[in-house]
Amino acid sequence: MFCYQCEQTAKGQACTKIGVCGKQSDVAALQDLLTHLLKGLSQVATEGRRVGVQDREVDVFTCEALFSTLTNVNFDPEDIVRFINKTVKLREALKADVKAAGGSVDFGDGPAAFQPAASQAEMVAQGEQVNFDKDPEPDADIRSLKHTVIFGLRGVAAYIDHAQILGREDESVYGAVHEILADTVRTDLSLNDWVARTLKVGEVNIRAMELLDEANTGTYGHPVPxxxxxxxxxxxxxxxxxxxxxxxxxxxxxxxxxxxxxxxxxxxxxxxxxxxxxxxxxxxxxxxxxxxxxxxxxxxxxxxxxxxxxxxxxxxxxxxxxxxxxxxxxxxxxxxxxxxxxxxxxxxxxxLPGFTEDEDKGSVMVGFARNTVLGVADKVIEAVKSGAIRHFFLVAGCDGAKPGRNYYTEFVEKVPQDCVVLTLACGKFRFFDKDLGTIGGLPRLMDVGQCNDAYSAVQIALALAKAFDVDVNQLPLSLVLSWYEQKAVAILLSLFHLGIKDIRLGPSLPAFISPNVLKVLVENFDVKPISTPDEDLKAILAA
Missing domain, CATH: 3.40.50.2030 (Rossmann fold)
Incomplete structure (x- = not known):
């Protein structure tokens, strides 16, 4: 077993015996085999698009199967085996269609030709030979970016699946996922090529999140406070x-x-x-x-x-x-x-008995997604211009059990009274029930929504930048993010694609980011690991 896709991976390096999440080694191996086979399916799907062959079942299935490998999703080996067998079945059927259309289906002896074993135990053994630690790429930095791409695509696939369930799809998004995933088999790409593909994942994810936003609001209306x-x-x-x-x-x-x-x-x-x-x-x-x-x-x-x-x-x-x-x-x-x-x-x-009596534990406010916030944009802009609001903080991301996440609670508690905190995703549960009061009738703590609603936060930032006629990096806005799983990775890549800088990230940096890749991120995007709330607030507000 070798799994290092989440923030809580053992010793900050990799889970090698059992996942911190509870994933058993056989499930990890089966998921690695599934990922390997999905690369091959994407190779065939990419060639298919070149010759005009497209199969929606393949597109939807690929994202669903990738989603199943996300942290804390599917721990059932029988489910993963079913995904594996269906991947091969779809691949072979698609090969026949592509060949009939004049496409080439000779992909060598790689994942597009790989045949899984008949038994689950044998599949586990096969999966152990194609895990991330067995990646033959000799360049550590290329390998780091390639793995970042795969983990990011797992997050993108989750958003695509959510949107598809509610009837929102984009053929170009499916095509991009296949093309990028197929590229992870290639050995002829340079470091710069992989940097470009990493940012491409971020670009595709923005469209996936946009589709999901359209799906949620188009089906259930825009959230209201x-x-x-x-x-x-x-x-x-x-x-x-x-x-x-x-x-x-x-x-x-x-x-x-x-x-x-x-x-x-x-x-x-x-x-x-x-x-x-x-x-x-x-x-x-x-x-x-x-x-x-x-x-x-x-x-x-x-x-x-x-x-x-x-x-x-x-x-x-x-x-x-x-x-x-x-x-x-x-x-x-x-x-x-x-x-x-x-x-x-x-x-x-x-x-079951249910609750035997009423109990009042207070309440919290939700519903401050983009439509609500931008609906009072004039008040927000006036508050900034008058000095009533000095700064915005987006304190968002995933929560987790590993020590260090109390930073986010303390950070929000210490945010000055003339600042507003926007939040989304489960990281907010470190402080979601705190009463921070109001500024000019606006809550100082605004819940934008799920991690799936990151598009709302991006749109709020872009709209405010347009209103102030400045670049988004010139806004009095700072991003203080916590990450745990692969949807957070996809969102981070989207922020990089948008050119958003000065992001503070914690509680620890990804194990799959090599020192040289981290150096590039620091130099190009000014990514900073979190330090202490006092030090970070002082540095942000002094800038």
């Missing part, structure tokens, strides 16, 4: 975690009138701000905090639990009979909802 209870009320209950708005909508429809309250967990919190979701009166409140606290929080939840998209951890005995998965999420032995028929979840919720 909404007060969300953090307590609970007496009654049966279902908890929904992850990111999938469609799953939540279907569950709300199926539970309507059944006396069951639906609560959000983790990244589902911003769903309360969408008009087409908040209209359901039994979408009551938010329970718990970020993904890494689920073992404790889920053990205390007296209802059924649905895990959508990513963020699952090993289910504990206290709730293993109450948890279900959907979408690409998988855990061995956990019932999977494959068709959005949530009858088993509902039945389990009705069997």
């Amino acid at each position: 909404t007060k969300v209870p953090l307590g609970h009320r007496k009654g049966k209950a279902i908890l929904v975690s992850g990111h999938d708005l469609k799953d939540l909508e279907e569950l709300l429809k199926q539970t309507e009138g059944k006396g069951i309250d639906v609560y959000t967990h983790g990244e589902m919190l911003p769903c309360h701000g969408y008009p087409e979701l908040k209209k359901y009166e039994h979408l009551y409140g938010h329970y718990g905090t970020a993904w890494q606290n689920q073992a404790k929080e889920f053990s205390q939840f007296p209802g059924a639990i649905l895990m959508t998209t990513n963020c699952i951890q090993k289910p504990q005995d206290a709730y293993k009979d109450n948890i279900f998965t959907s979408g690409v999420v998988g855990w061995p032995g956990v019932p999977h909802i494959a068709d959005r028929d949530f009858t088993p979840v509902i039945q389990r919720a009705l069997e």
Whole structure:
């Protein structure tokens, strides 16, 4: 096993026996084999586009399969084996179509010709020979960028999958994913070529996030400021975690009138701000905090639990009979909802006691996505010009369990009273319930949404830059980011593509970034590792 795609990788280097996330070595090997085969499928798909052959099933499947290899998504080896076998089946069928159209299907003995073994155990052995540590690329910096590209594409694939589920697609995005993934097989690309492809991933991700934004707002309306209870009320209950708005909508429809309250967990919190979701009166409140606290929080939840998209951890005995998965999420032995028929979840919720009494734990505000913030842009601009608002901080990203993330809590607590904090993704759970007050009627803490809503934050920054007639790097805006998994990698590459500089990143830097690549990032984009809140605030506000 060799896995170093997430921030919490063992000793800051790599997980080599078992993943810190709980991933077993056999699953890691199968995911490496799947990634290897997807490269070959992308080679065929890229050649297919050259001769006018395009297969939507291949496009959608490639992104779904890549998404399954993201951190904390699928831990079920049987699921990964099914992905592997389908990859080969689609590849061979596409080869026949491409050949018939006059294309070349001779890709040598690489991943486009690789045949997986018949048994799972043999597949594991094959996967161990194609993991990231076995990459034959001799140049450490090229290898670093190549791996960054693959991890970034995994994040892009997640956004594409989310958008596709709600009916938003772009053929050019699928084509770009295939082309870039196919390039990871090549041995003739220079360091500069790989720098360009890394930035290309960021460019493609912007379009993927735009599609997702269109999908979410086009289906459920633009989020509006909404007060969300953090307590609970007496009654049966279902908890929904992850990111999938469609799953939540279907569950709300199926539970309507059944006396069951639906609560959000983790990244589902911003769903309360969408008009087409908040209209359901039994979408009551938010329970718990970020993904890494689920073992404790889920053990205390007296209802059924649905895990959508990513963020699952090993289910504990206290709730293993109450948890279900959907979408690409998988855990061995956990019932999977494959068709959005949530009858088993509902039945389990009705069997469990639910909350026996009401409890008020206060509330938080959500719904400050781009439409809301830009709707009061005149007030924001006036507040900046008058000096009421001195600076904006985007304190955003992923949360995690490793020490060092208290930095973000302390940073927000120490942000001066004449500054505004924008936040998104699960990193906000370090400070989401803090009352920072207001400036000129505007909240000093604004929740932009999920990590999936990073497009909103980018659009806010670009719109303010246009309003002030300055480059975005000249705005009184600083990005203080925490990263954990591959969607965060994709977002960071998008910021690089946009030329956004002076980003503070933590709690530690990626293990897959070589010293020379880090030097390039520092020189070209002024990326800085976080230090202490006091030192960073002093440096930012003195600039």
